[in-house]
Amino acid sequence: MDLKSSAMSHAAATIVIFGLLFLQAAECRNVKKIKDGVTYSAIKCRKHSALLTDFGAVGDGKTLNTKAFKAAVDHLSKSASKGGAQLIVPPGKWLTGSFNLTSHFTLFLHKDAIIHGTQDESEWPILPVLPSYGRGRDAPDGRFSSLIFGTNLTDVIITGNNGTIDGQGAPWWDKYRKGLLNVTRPYLIEIMYSNHIQISNLTLINSPSWHVHPIYSSYITIQGITILAPVNVPNTDGINPDSCSQLRIEDCYIVSGDDCIAVKSGWDQYGIKVGMPTEHVVIRRLTCISPKSATVALGSEMSGGIRDVRVEDVTAINTESSIRIKTAVGRGAYVKDIYARRVTLKTMKYVFWMTGAYGSHPNNDFDPNALPVIQNINFKEFVAENVSIPAQLDGIANDPFKGICMSNVSISLSANPTKLLWNCTGIEGITSNVTPKACDLLLQQQKPVDCAFPEDKLAIEGFNLTTCFAGFAKV
Structure with missing residues (x-):
């Protein structure tokens, strides 16, 4: 086996090992098994509950259940003002097209439940x-x-004890590569113009495009999510908060x-006009x-602004x-104000890596005088090994990235690093205390400096979860 093949095999083994360990842990997080159901953590519990099968759904992986999902949500929406409702997806393979959620609602997936996105384009509205x-x-x-969609909602939970949502994206990827799509591929989960959202304890795989896309929304908790997509497919981003505030x-x-x-907030003149920043975001573990x-990208669509993003305890492999x-x-x-x-x-x-180009x-109608302001960027306590290029930092000639x-950055180089580090x-x-030594434009301080990281807590971090119950059998 040559060195390249050996490296690829090693990388593949690493991915599999990390994935198996994480998936094994995921089945246990925030979930306790009890007879005929589980308890789980949520921003709010529901007074009413129903099984997907109550609405004629068939979990054989072949029967199309779009009508059943829609009927279930419509029926349970009537309980919104009466303590809310949860729809429980029991074990099975549930094929469906796109369906919408409602307010004061929980969609709960059993660990042996898989929601499959249909490959029939007619089941995905434009x-x-x-x-x-x-x-x-x-x-x-x-x-x-998107497969699971909601707009103008409040108090929405999509969770489970590690159930799976599979976008079955391969045909979409193929059409995208061949230029056969006239409209944008669907996302797996998209919530718009909404607040108090929780997406947790699920496995999301093979989205046609982005996996989770909250947009124009606030007070969002995303926890314990496993996202798996082929590493050679474009635009299968994991989590893309877009013109949102207060995210955990x-x-x-x-x-x-x-x-x-990928943290976003709109594209060129359209994002500038809407003017909704993404702000007050914590990303950890x-x-x-x-x-x-990238592990975490800021942009490239950032025309509403991005500020106060806090990233900590992150591993990239x-x-x-x-x-x-x-x-x-x-x-x-x-x-600005990135930590x-x-x-x-x-x-x-x-x-x-930073780029202004x-x-x-x-x-072609963008304003060439609309220059972005990049400032107050703080990185500390990085440890990196087997690195080809420590830094590529390209601001804009008449609009430098400042601050x-x-x-406390330690970078170990690969066997064949770039000549200009x-x-x-x-x-x-x-x-x-950065090694190897940075470029001259980043002035080396003689006295130790500790780059900033906020010690206050965001409002979303103060939200406490409560213990709720999901039953999988009729009483």
Whole structure:
């Protein structure tokens, strides 16, 4: 076996081992088995409950259950003002098209339940383009509704004891590669214009495109999610908060062909017009594997602004970069007040990567004078090994990225690293106790400096979960 094959085999084994360990742990988190059901943690419990099979669903993996899901949600929506309701998806393989959720509602998946997204395009309604994007992400026209969708809702929970939602994305990926789609591929879960959302304790696999997309929403908790997608498929991002505020993303394991987490807020002139930033975000205890993309990306669609993002206790393995800032002339707005600490990186192309020339635009009508402001970026306590390029930091010539701070960073190089270890243009900042030595534009401080990390708590961190019950048998 040659060195390349050996390395690939080692990387594959690492992914499998981490995945199996994480999945094994996932079955236990926040769930306790009791007779004919389980208890689980949630932002709110429900007074009423029903099984999907009460509405004629058949879990054989072949029968289409879109009507059953819709009928169940419609029926349970009548309990919204009477203590709310939960729909329990019992063991089985439940094939369905897109369906909408309702307020004061819980969708709970048994650990042996799999929701399969149908490959019949007619079961995925077409939606208008997002106001802050101005066009579909894949194509200029509209976009397919996500498999699980909701808009203008409050108090929505999608959870389980590690049940699975499978987007069956392969045909969508193939059509995308061949240019056969006129509208944007569907996401797995999308919640719009909503508040008080919980997505937890699930395995999400093979989305046609992004897996979790909260947009124009607030007070969102995403916990204990496993996301698995082929690493060679484009735009299968894990979790993409978009023009949202007060988010807590924690204890997630993501293998993806694109960014594990991508923080966004709209695209060029459309995002500037809508003007909804993503702000007050905490991301912690994340494990990411993404050989072609970032652990956490900020942008590239950031035209509503991104601020106050806190990343801590993150591990990335065989991933292209750690925390990447992506922007361009025409984006406008800002990426500021970004904090990261206790980041462990193993086998990386880049540790630090920032670009002001990302380049993709919805059309040619963007404003060339709309320059993004990138400032107050704080990275500390990074340990990285087997790294090809410590840093590629490219600001904009007449719009430098300012206030970059890096402290207590240790980078071990791969066997054949790039000749220029730190490639820096259009940036300003400082470093302290960083090895190998940073570029001259990041001034090395003679006295120790500890880059900032906020000690206050976000409002979303104060939300306490309560213990709820899901029964799998009729009483």
